[in-house]
Amino acid sequence: MSRIAFIGLGVMGNPMATHLAEAGHDVAGYNNVPVREAAFELSGGRVATSIADAVDGAEIVAIMVPDSPDVEQVLTRDGVFDHATPGALIVDFSSIRPDVTVDLAQQAKARGFRLLDAPVSGGQKGAVDASLSIMVGGDTPDFVAALPIFETVGKTIVHVGGNGAGQTVKAANQLIVAVNIQALAEAVVFLQAHHVDLSSALDVLSGGLAGSKVLDQKRENMVRHEFRPGFRIELHHKDMGIVTAAAREAGVVVPVGALVAQLMAAARANGDGGLDHSALLLGVERLSGLGTSSPLSP
């Protein structure tokens, strides 16, 4: 069993930290929003008073925060690099820019720490069920050392390369997911406009080559027009920025990824940022004049 600092106790971090505590690790949780710390405490966790307090004596420093600047803040300014135990293994579960991960891993190494990028897929349900997919970038000995931690919170765990590779695979994941959602949304609006029985149609589509996890998991949201998150447009918008920038950097042209990044931005600009990403459906409806909130409506 290890001493673990867990920084970031949100929708994903809270259940992950709880699983680790339940598995017998000594987990000190920290969040800059106290109400989230309270939730972790309620589920039996121990709450630290600061990042310095959380990382004190910890062999593993787990991080699950929203974006690249948040990880930079936690590591370089809020105290991990300044207060963590020499040799500590930093496991960054956040989804951030691959180039930022590479830079932070170099800084960590220079200060005597080790770092893995370990972004996850599977959403809140995957975090609660401890069935996350985890895409890990970093050195093999560090991956091996962190494996018991990964196996406590995830199911499909793959070491995909050196530092940054985990974030690169996560970026590709977010591209595919966004595009597959948009494809389903266009198909749903198309089928409804042609007055086809949507439920029967989706049944037969899921049985053929059009079948996907997105179709299985998002069809009900679209059929019911019910978009409570889930995974928010706001966060997927952030991820589309990451993948299009990383593609650009590598000289790869991703026409459909780029268009869906724009449609995700449009969803956010139209006030859907807090909805589940399946709300891309609303964008197709708006484009097709089927929205409920056209400014030209009487």
Next chain:
Amino acid sequence: MSRIAFIGLGVMGNPMATHLAEAGHDVAGYNNVPVREAAFELSGGRVATSIADAVDGAEIVAIMVPDSPDVEQVLTRDGVFDHATPGALIVDFSSIRPDVTVDLAQQAKARGFRLLDAPVSGGQKGAVDASLSIMVGGDTPDFVAALPIFETVGKTIVHVGGNGAGQTVKAANQLIVAVNIQALAEAVVFLQAHHVDLSSALDVLSGGLAGSKVLDQKRENMVRHEFRPGFRIELHHKDMGIVTAAAREAGVVVPVGALVAQLMAAARANGDGGLDHSALLLGVERLSGLGTSSPLSP
């Protein structure tokens, strides 16, 4: 058991007609390419000398030809309407324009026949394994009458609405499949450009929300750069024309579907029409300057 005329004995029609003959139906096959008739004969089928001969006394007239004009030709000019038995049930397995299906169903009714549109998904493998998904449009009594035929060649069989509805669902299917392939292609080129281990990356992607039938069935083509059909770009290009026209007719805006239709057209224009649709990967490579055939290469 029924007397069945089966018109169109190609990659799909031949195994379907063979399954029907093996199930004990009296099947007369016809194809305007004699070598295909010979293949059907080899697998134990009976070959008709003409469409008039094939439909003579048939209760069911099954059709599996490439495109809308081919179905029109077979029905209105090559002899089905002129020679079929009054009351015969025409089952059109071809993937064609929904509006053409509606028009032909009306003509069929006016001449005393019944017609179902019954396009399939599942490809050559689905036809050979008798595991096709079948999306059926038409009247319920006709659907019920044809059910034993459908169950002999397919697995997921859904009556989705009146005439044209089957074709509409098939069009939506082809939109989703094309877009999901393009998303995977962009992700694969992106991952390779970042030197991530592709096979590990695809393993972890398939375990999460990015997982799909397209990922499962097309990843090896992309990893091996091997694009033997399968389902040809040429035919998917035809289908993208159908779905974009049908969307336009219904006033539905499908930005990603339309872009992928253009990319499919580009693949065809660049000489990939005879390759499997997973060859959309080559288009992403060409756009990214990674093609092997740049006209500016030395």
